[in-house]
Amino acid sequence: MTSPGSVAVLGPGPVGALLARLASTNGCRVAWWAGERPPEVERPARKRGARGAVRACEGVVSTLQPEEALADAELVFLAVPAGELPGLMLRVGAGLTPDRLVVHAAKGLDGPGGRRPSEMIELESAARRVGALAGPYLVAEVLEGYATTLVLASRFDEVQSAVREALASEGVRVQATHDLLGVELASAAAVALGAAAGLCAGLKLGVGARAALLARGLAEATRVGTALGAKAETFGGPAGVADLLVTAGDPDGLGFRFGRRVGAGEPAAKVRAEVGERTEAVRALEGLRGLAGRARIPAPTLGTLCEALLDGADAAAVLDRCLRGPAQD
Amino acid sequence: MRPEESRSVVEEVVRRVQADTLTACRGARPGALESLINDAVYHENERLKRSHDRSREAKAERSFWRSAQHRLQHASEVDLIALLGDITRFHSEEIVGKFDPAVYRFTISTIPWIFTVALNTASPRRMLADLPRLPRIQHNLRIQGELDLVRKMDDLGTILLVPTHSSHLDSVTVGWSAFDVGLPPMTYGAGLNLFTNPVLSFFMHNLGSYRVDRKKKHELYKDVLKTYATVTLERGYDNLFFPGGTRSRNGAIERHLKLGLLGTGLTAFVNNLRRDKPKPNVYVIPCCVSYHLVLEAETLIEDYLKEEGKSRYIIEDDEASSPRKWWKFIRNLWQLHSEIVITYSRPLDPFGNPVDEEGRSLDRRGRTVDPRQFVLRHGDPAHDVQRDAEYTKDLGQAVVESYLRDNTALTTHVLATALLGLLRVRTGQSDVYRLLRLVRPAESFRLREQVYPVVTAVLEGVRRRAAAGRMRAADEIARADAEAVTARALSHFATYHQEPVAVRLGADVVVCNKNLVLYYHGRISGYGLDDEAAAAAAAAMGGGQS
Numbered sequence: 001m002t003s004p005g006s007v008a009v010l011g012p013g014p015v016g017a018l019l020a021r022l023a024s025t026n027g028c029r030v031a032w033w034a035g036e037r038p039p040e041v042e043r044p045a046r047k048r049g050a051r052g053a054v055r056a057c058e059g060v061v062s063t064l065q066p067e068e069a070l071a072d073a074e075l076v077f078l079a080v081p082a083g084e085l086p087g088l089m090l091r092v093g094a095g096l097t098p099d100r101l102v103v104h105a106a107k108g109l110d111g112p113g114g115r116r117p118s119e120m121i122e123l124e125s126a127a128r129r130v131g132a133l134a135g136p137y138l139v140a141e142v143l144e145g146y147a148t149t150l151v152l153a154s155r156f157d158e159v160q161s162a163v164r165e166a167l168a169s170e171g172v173r174v175q176a177t178h179d180l181l182g183v184e185l186a187s188a189a190a191v192a193l194g195a196a197a198g199l200c201a202g203l204k205l206g207v208g209a210r211a212a213l214l215a216r217g218l219a220e221a222t223r224v225g226t227a228l229g230a231k232a233e234t235f236g237g238p239a240g241v242a243d244l245l246v247t248a249g250d251p252d253g254l255g256f257r258f259g260r261r262v263g264a265g266e267p268a269a270k271v272r273a274e275v276g277e278r279t280e281a282v283r284a285l286e287g288l289r290g291l292a293g294r295a296r297i298p299a300p301t302l303g304t305l306c307e308a309l310l311d312g313a314d315a316a317a318v319l320d321r322c323l324r325g326p327a328q329d
Numbered sequence: 330m331r332p333e334e335s336r337s338v339v340e341e342v343v344r345r346v347q348a349d350t351l352t353a354c355r356g357a358r359p360g361a362l363e364s365l366i367n368d369a370v371y372h373e374n375e376r377l378k379r380s381h382d383r384s385r386e387a388k389a390e391r392s393f394w395r396s397a398q399h400r401l402q403h404a405s406e407v408d409l410i411a412l413l414g415d416i417t418r419f420h421s422e423e424i425v426g427k428f429d430p431a432v433y434r435f436t437i438s439t440i441p442w443i444f445t446v447a448l449n450t451a452s453p454r455r456m457l458a459d460l461p462r463l464p465r466i467q468h469n470l471r472i473q474g475e476l477d478l479v480r481k482m483d484d485l486g487t488i489l490l491v492p493t494h495s496s497h498l499d500s501v502t503v504g505w506s507a508f509d510v511g512l513p514p515m516t517y518g519a520g521l522n523l524f525t526n527p528v529l530s531f532f533m534h535n536l537g538s539y540r541v542d543r544k545k546k547h548e549l550y551k552d553v554l555k556t557y558a559t560v561t562l563e564r565g566y567d568n569l570f571f572p573g574g575t576r577s578r579n580g581a582i583e584r585h586l587k588l589g590l591l592g593t594g595l596t597a598f599v600n601n602l603r604r605d606k607p608k609p610n611v612y613v614i615p616c617c618v619s620y621h622l623v624l625e626a627e628t629l630i631e632d633y634l635k636e637e638g639k640s641r642y643i644i645e646d647d648e649a650s651s652p653r654k655w656w657k658f659i660r661n662l663w664q665l666h667s668e669i670v671i672t673y674s675r676p677l678d679p680f681g682n683p684v685d686e687e688g689r690s691l692d693r694r695g696r697t698v699d700p701r702q703f704v705l706r707h708g709d710p711a712h713d714v715q716r717d718a719e720y721t722k723d724l725g726q727a728v729v730e731s732y733l734r735d736n737t738a739l740t741t742h743v744l745a746t747a748l749l750g751l752l753r754v755r756t757g758q759s760d761v762y763r764l765l766r767l768v769r770p771a772e773s774f775r776l777r778e779q780v781y782p783v784v785t786a787v788l789e790g791v792r793r794r795a796a797a798g799r800m801r802a803a804d805e806i807a808r809a810d811a812e813a814v815t816a817r818a819l820s821h822f823a824t825y826h827q828e829p830v831a832v833r834l835g836a837d838v839v840v841c842n843k844n845l846v847l848y849y850h851g852r853i854s855g856y857g858l859d860d861e862a863a864a865a866a867a868a869a870m871g872g873g874q875s
Contacts, residue, residue, distance in 0.1 A: 002708065074707070093694070098680075099702035126692035128680065128703060128723070129716070157715045158706070 002074035002099050005029060007166055010066050010088060011079025014139040015105050019077045021143075023166040024059040031061045033069035066092045075101045075162045077133070078121070081280050082108030082188075085120050093124035101159045103131040103152070107187040107243075108280040109287025114294070116184040131159040132180055134187040136242040138250070145171050151239040152176045153183035175238060182225055182234030185291075187243055188284040189221035189235070194247025194255035195281035196305050201251070202263020203316055209323050213301065214248055220299040221288055227295040255281030259309065268312050282310060338564070339421045342556045346417045350552065351410070362409050363401075369416055369547040370397050376544055393419055413549075420553040424539050472506045474673035474735060478686060479614055480511050482676045485688035486610030487562050489594045490515060492671075493582060493617050493732055494571035496624045503569065503618060506671045516561045517569035518554070518590070543575075555593050562597035562611055572728060576625065578633035580851030582617070582732045591728070592721035595679035595704075599717075602701060602710040610688055610700070613724060615674040615731035619803075619852065621667045621741045621821045630848035634765070667821065670739070670803060674731035680720050681727030737801040738791045738853050740809075741830075744818035745849035747783040748774070748831060748840055750862025754870050759863070765843055773837040776815070779869045780838050784811040786865030790858045800856060 007028040009020040012035030020032040063069040066088075070076065076096065080088050085106050089096075096102050102125070106117040115123075118130045131154030142148045152163045152174050160176035168174040177183060193214050200210035222235040234240060247253050251260075258279050261271045272279060289306050292299035304322040308315040354362040373394045380387065400412055482488055490512075492503045500517075507515050518541040541554060562568055572591050573583035594611040601609030623629070675683050678700045682690040689697045703720065704710045751774050758764040774780050788811060795802040805817060819838070822830035822845075830845040831838055840846060850859075 002705070094696060097702050098698060098700075099705040123693055126682075126696070126698040126702075128720070155719045158713060 002072050006071075006073045007031070007075045007077070008069040008071070008073035009033070009077045009079055010069060010092065011035070011077070011105070013079060013081075016077070016079035018139045018142055019079055019105065019133075019167070020060045022169070022172060023075075023077075026166055026169065028075075028166050029061075030059065031063050031069040031071065031073065033063045033066045067095055070095045070100075073100065075103065075166055078102065078104040078106065078117075080104075080106060082106040082110060082117050083280060083283055085117050086110060086124070089120055089124035096121070096125035096127040098126045098128055100127055101129045101131070101156075101162050102127040103133055103154070103159065103163055105133040107134060107191045108284040109184075109188045109291075111283050112286045112290045114287035114291035116181070116188075118180055118184060129156045129159050130154065130180075131156070131163060132184050132187075133163070134183050134239040134243065135175070136238055136246045138246065142172065148172045149238050149242070150174050151183055151237070153180040153239070154178070155180055177234065177237075177239075179231045179234045181228060182230030183239040185221060185225040185228070185230055185288075186235045186237075186240035188287060189218055190240060190243035190247050191255055191280050192221075192284040192288055192302075192305070193217045193244055194250070194253050195259035195279075195285065195309055197248035198251075198253075198256035198259025198261075199263040199305070199308060199315060199319070200259075201256070202260040202265075203319060204263075205319065205323070210248075213319070213323065214244060216301040217305065218244060220292065220297070220302050224288060224292045224295050224297045224299060227297050228291065254279065258282070262309055262315055268309055268315075285309060334564075335425045338557070338560050339418065339425055341560050342421045342553060343414060343417045345560070346421075346549070346552050346556050347410070347414055349556075350413060350549070362406075362413065363404070365549060366397075366401060366409060366412055366416065369549045370394060370401055372547040373545070374398060416549060417553055420545075420550055421557065424541070424554060424557050469668055470502060470506060470509070471668045471670045472509055472673070473670065474616075475675045476510050476673055478676055478684075479673050481686055482612040482614065482684070482688060483512055483567065486608050486612050487565050487597070488512065488567040488676075489562065489611055489613045490567065490569040491572045491591065491613060491615050491728055492569070493577070493736075494573045494575065495577050495580065495618065495620065495629075497576070498620075498624050498669075499571070499576075499618055502669055502671065503616065506616075506673075507567075507569070510673065513567060515569040516558075516566045518558070551589060555589055555596075558590055558593040559596045559600070562593060563600055563606075565608075568593075572725070576629060577851070578629050580623070580626070580630070580848040581854050582729070582736055582852070584729055584855075586725040586728060588718070588721045588725050591725055592717060595717050595720055595724070596712070598679050598700070599704050599710050599712055602704070611679055612676040612684060612688065613679060613728065614676045615728045615735070617672045617674065617732050617735045617737065619670040619672075619737040619739055619742075621669075621739050622825050623848070626845055626848050627826060627842075630844045633848075634762075634844060668739075668803070670737040672735040672737060672801065674735045677724065677727050677731070679724060681724040683727075733800065733855070734798060735801060736852070737803050738795075738806055739803050740805055740814045740818035741821050741849050742852045743784060743787050743791060743806060744815055744822070745830070745846045746853055746858055746862050747780060747787045747866075748838070748846050749850045750783050750787070750859065750866040751779060751870065752840065752843065752846070753859075753863050754866040761847060765847065768840070768843045771839050771841065772843075773834070773839040776833065776836050776838055779866070780815060781811040782869040783862055783865045784815050787858055787862050788814060790856075790861045791853065794856055794858075800853070 005028050007023045007030045009016050009023070009030060009032045016032065016034060020030050024030045070092065078085065078088060085104065102121055104117045104121060109116060110120060118132055121127055121130050131152055133150060133152055135149050135151035137148050137150060148171060150167060150172060152160055153176070154160055155178055164174045164176065196213060196217055197210055200213060218235060218240065222232055222240075225235060226232050247255060250256060254275070258271055258275055258281060262268045272282060285302065285306055288302050289299065292302060301322060304318050307313040307318045350365065351362070354365065373390075377387070377391050377394060397412060397416065400408065404412065479488070490503070490507060492499060504515065516539065518539055539557065558568055558570070570590050572586040574587040577583055594613055598609060598611045601611075678684055678690040680690070680700065680703050682692065682698060682700070684690050685697070690700045692698050701710060706713065752764060752768055752772060753759055755772065756764050756767040758767055788806060791800065791802050791806060794800045795807070806814065809817070815838075819831060819833050823832055826842065826845060829841045830849065831840050
């Protein structure tokens with residue numbers, strides 16, 4: 001039996017710590033499962049090169065097992081990257097019963113199949129009242145009290161109001177929408193294009209070329225999204241354009257750094273192997289390309305980025321062709 | 330439903346609609362109640378102005394709504410509430426069916442016979458002579474699918490049967506099949522226009538149907554209708570309605586369902602939980618009906634193709650309103666040993682989850698789920714209009730998926746798909762409207778070189794999909810070759826319709842009615858068979874273009 005005001009956060013990273021802290025500050029009873037390692041109270045978070053510290057609040061109960069954290073939680077946050085979500089779902093799927101409101105903070109897609117995080121959740125559990133947390137936020141900035149906008153997408157008003165109650169505060173605005181599909185695809189596009197921005201930086205392509213490339217990439221993602229049933233305005237909102245401004249403008253971002261190394265001439269496969277599982281940008285890009293194919297929407301820019309970042313093509317050559325060739329439409 | 334029970338149902342419907350409406354109006358802007366009633370009165374008076382009905386019932390209606398209009402002027406809050414009660418009662422009493430179990434038993438037993446009589450109306454003497462050998466409806470109705478599960482669900486809770494809708498004949502065939510499967514009499518909403526056909530009216534009145542007047546479009550009427558369905562479900566009466574809302578105009582499986590009535594199952598389930606009813610569960614059972622030939626195909630496809638026809642939601646002057654056409658249709662059914670295939674799909678819970686043989690809901694990984702948990706708020710079952718609308722969308726999606734999986738391809742569908750593929754290649758058009766404009770009269774194709782190869786391709790496509798569980802193939806399709814399938818389909822196509830769909834002339838097949846080709850192809854469209862047919866047609870016609 002769930003009880004109101006009871007929140008579980010599953011996820012070891014700074015996002016998990018942030019959500020636990022915000023919910024606890026708002027008066028919720030919070031249980032936080034921070035992964036296999038014994039939860040540390042201090043976890044590093046990045047902020048423009050400097051390292052801030054995320055400290056979970058005192059009211060937060062840390063648990064050793066995810067099931068323990070779930071217990072009677074009515075609202076459950078899954079704060080892991082999209083690539084780690086399937087593993088987490090295999091572990092806790094049975095416990096995510098339909099009486100719980102389940103919200104993920106995974107920006108990205110599950111590889112070439114283009115499966116969205118909410119689809120992974122619905123596939124592996126009986127939870128139906130599902131939502132996605134997205135938007136242009138950096139953990140360190142939220143903690144320092146900068147004005148923040150979070151986007152909460154769910155088909156269910158119940159989920160929207162529960163998340164507002166748990167997270168919204170004077171400094172944190174929670175903007176809600178029903179367009180779950182749109183928000184998930186828009187934030188995947190922002191993550192994917194963050195790597196594109198890095199690629200441009202590595203290739204030293206110039207600010208104008210980078211902006212043109214990103215705009216084209218986002219336009220293609222928007223077309224794919226609307227073909228699948230998302231709203232176009234979602235891509236132009238905080239979960240899309242605004243988040244893209246963050247990922248493309250944050251040189252410390254994982255995706256950005258990955259793209260920059262490839263652009264600077266390191267072989268894509270080698271960089272991917274080094275960065276390992278955490279290249280959400282790569283998976284998101286693959287996923288968007290897969291969805292474009294399925295929706296039969298031409299996406300030449302996303303295709304070019306895939307060639308450069310995934311398929312091992314000569315990044316300089318393919319991007320040059322993409323940017324200098326005649327306009328396609 | 331016995332008369333005393335239907336009285337108490339009316340009382341409950343009136344009470345609930347009144348209470349819900351007042352709650353909703355109090356939460357809304359001031360004057361909401363008045364404008365709601367005003368809307369009802371206006372729509373009804375307008376409708377009656379256009380109607381030419383001079384029956385006693387119509388006169389009573391006119392007088393009721395005129396008086397309602399009068400009462401609405403200068404009405405106080407108290408007057409409005411009284412008027413709301415009167416309107417709700419007026420609608421409820423009209424909707425409630427007259428059902429008598431004894432008459433039901435009699436009527437259901439006459440179905441096989443009434444068709445038999447139809448077959449022989451021309452010759453009573455022959456009928457008597459042939460009596461022992463006469464065909465029965467059982468020979469023409471093939472009822473298949475999850476029948477054991479369906480029977481079990483009837484013991485475990487209340488059933489909401491939601492069939493596809495392609496013909497007015499559905500009301501009778503599905504009604505009979507439910508009886509044959511062993512389900513108790515169904516309560517079901519039947520369009521008022523069905524009561525105008527004397528044959529149908531007989532069945533309608535006596536098989537447990539209540540009357541739905543689709544011309545009444547104001548909210549209050551819809552609320553009464555939904556509440557009626559909900560109350561009967563809560564009282565344990567199995568319900569049947571066609572979630573497509575109207576007969577499929579292009580022959581295709583319906584993809585967009587009317588969710589208002591579909592959601593009554595969920596409302597009833599939550600109410601049952603809140604009252605701690607012993608068997609609270611409501612099971613939704615999709616059911617797919619496939620015909621070789623459809624009684625009203627000509628009118629339906631014509632309506633589909635007419636631009637303005639798209640808004641013609643209610644057709645009153647079609648084949649189904651002519652008893653003569655009915656007899657002709659039924660006679661064909663027997664003479665061709667034609668089958669109507671009715672497939673009962675796996676039961677679903679009100680959230681679209683499949684259920685197991687114990688009636689327990691299952692998630693996508695096959696784990697049992699407590700359906701109560703979907704509607705809990707802070708630990709208690711509660712209504713939530715927005716949430717329940719989303720759940721009902723999911724249910725609608727699951728119902729459509731069941732339809733597609735349990736749709737049975739018959740020979741006429743296969744041949745029509747093949748012919749449409751050939752027409753597509755000949756005209757070089759894939760857009761339906763342009764294609765139909767370009768098709769010349771009596772377009773013909775060589776049987777051996779052109780038709781058979783395309784039919785073979787479609788047959789293989791159907792079999793492949795059937796093997797993968799994406800659709801079903803009738804026995805005749807699973808075994809026969811292109812030649813047999815074509816011959817069988819042509820024998821159906823040549824009869825019944827005013828103009829044959831297609832006929833064989835020597836070594837050619839001639840398309841006589843392109844609209845009907847489109848219609849019968851519609852039943853198995855949406856599976857990607859069209860592209861396969863067009864590819865095979867292009868290959869077949871590349872060499873043998875006549």
